[in-house]
Amino acid sequence: MSVKDRTRASKCAFGTKTAEFHVCTGCGVVPVVTSRIDGCLYPVVSVNAFENVEPALLRRAPATFEGENEQARLSRRKRNWIADVRFEATS
Structure with a gap:
């Protein structure tokens, strides 16, 4: 997955603040x-964000x-x- 325009990506957290939701500011998709956790980053990807x-x-x-x-x-x-x-920055 890549983000073409980083200004359209925002993060938010709820409740226990143990997770960050990465939100598209254009369409609202997460x-x-x-x-x-223990110094390591664990992601989960929403299949609902994919097309087809x-x-x-x-x-x-x-x-x-x-x-x-x-x-x-x-x-x-x-x-x-x-x-x-x-996550690594790409040019």
Whole structure:
């Protein structure tokens, strides 16, 4: 994924502030959410931000995080999100 115009990317955090939501200021889409855990950056990418994804390839399942404490939340992200990435500037 690349950001052609960095002025159109903004970040926000909610509640526990353990994750940053990367938002397109033009359309409001959140293509990626990141969480820094134990000094490493863990992202999760929203498949809904991609175009032309074949719905048959997706597996949907209900999820609830109600009552999840901060440690449980970070542990779940560490298990399920992409491990230790870096964002690099491109020209």
